[in-house]
Amino acid sequence: DQQVKQNSPSLSVQEGRISILNCDYTNSMFDYFLWYKKYPAEGPTFLISISSIKDKNEDGRFTVFLNKSAKHLSLHIVPSQPGDSAVYFCAASARGSGGSNYKLTFGKGTLLTVNP
Amino acid sequence: EPEVTQTPSHQVTQMGQEVILRCVPISNHLYFYWYRQILGQKVEFLVSFYNNEISEKSEIFDDQFSVERPDGSNFTLKIRSTKLEDSAMYFCASTGTGTYGYTFGSGTRLTIV
Numbered sequence: 001d002q003q004v005k006q007n008s009p010s011l012s013v014q015e016g017r018i019s020i021l022n023c024d025y026t027n028s029m030f031d032y033f034l035w036y037k038k039y040p041a042e043g044p045t046f047l048i049s050i051s052s053i054k055d056k057n058e059d060g061r062f063t064v065f066l067n068k069s070a071k072h073l074s075l076h077i078v079p080s081q082p083g084d085s086a087v088y089f090c091a092a093s094a095r096g097s098g099g100s101n102y103k104l105t106f107g108k109g110t111l112l113t114v115n116p
Numbered sequence: 117e118p119e120v121t122q123t124p125s126h127q128v129t130q131m132g133q134e135v136i137l138r139c140v141p142i143s144n145h146l147y148f149y150w151y152r153q154i155l156g157q158k159v160e161f162l163v164s165f166y167n168n169e170i171s172e173k174s175e176i177f178d179d180q181f182s183v184e185r186p187d188g189s190n191f192t193l194k195i196r197s198t199k200l201e202d203s204a205m206y207f208c209a210s211t212g213t214g215t216y217g218y219t220f221g222s223g224t225r226l227t228i229v
Binding site: 042 | 120122147149151157158159160161164172207209211217218219220221222223
């Protein structure tokens with residue numbers, strides 16, 4: 001059951017251009033969304049997040065957009081740099097479900113390659 | 117910057133044998149997790165641990181799996197009788213109160229032969 005879907009396994013962009021990574025979700029209970037970046041032989045690194053009460057969150061070159069009605073979010077990287085080349089995971093959580101944990105449901109990831 | 121440390125980085129184990137994966141979370145974090153990623157697949161939640169007990173576990177986390185925080189600093193994942201399908205990258209993570217910005221370790225690549 002793929003509650004979080006990243007339909008593009010890979011994306012290639014030129015340095016300096018915009019990278020747009022997409023993510024769709026099916027669980028309407030999800031109310032918090034995150035993007036993680038992963039380099040080979042390393043663990044995922046938290047990048048940026050957004051609560052469902054917002055539609056945009058920006059941090060430097062990274063912006064996440066959330067369209068709740070479409071159950072879709074996207075990560076924009078502008079300008080893209082070769083060091084951004086990595087696998088990007090979308091993740092989601094249902095904070096409102098209570099309990100004492102912050103379990104995340106991940107997508108399969110998108111391999112971003114930024115060419116010099 | 118504080119890190120989550122996982123050992124070993126690689127582990128090869130015979131099918132049916134027990135394996136223990138070790139993690140040292142960030143010292144002031146309260147929530148601890150194990151996730152795994154089978155090659156080419158998504159990162160999957162296994163278990164969360166808070167206040168010295170399991171707070172949630174996935175259906176993957178069956179009776180063959182257990183977690184412990186034996187000494188206040190280490191957080192271990194034990195697989196009692198390993199199967200070929202347990203081969204995966206296992207990630208430990210920790211987080212402080214009220215945050216989803218997990219810090220992940222670099223992972224242990226477990227290969228069952």
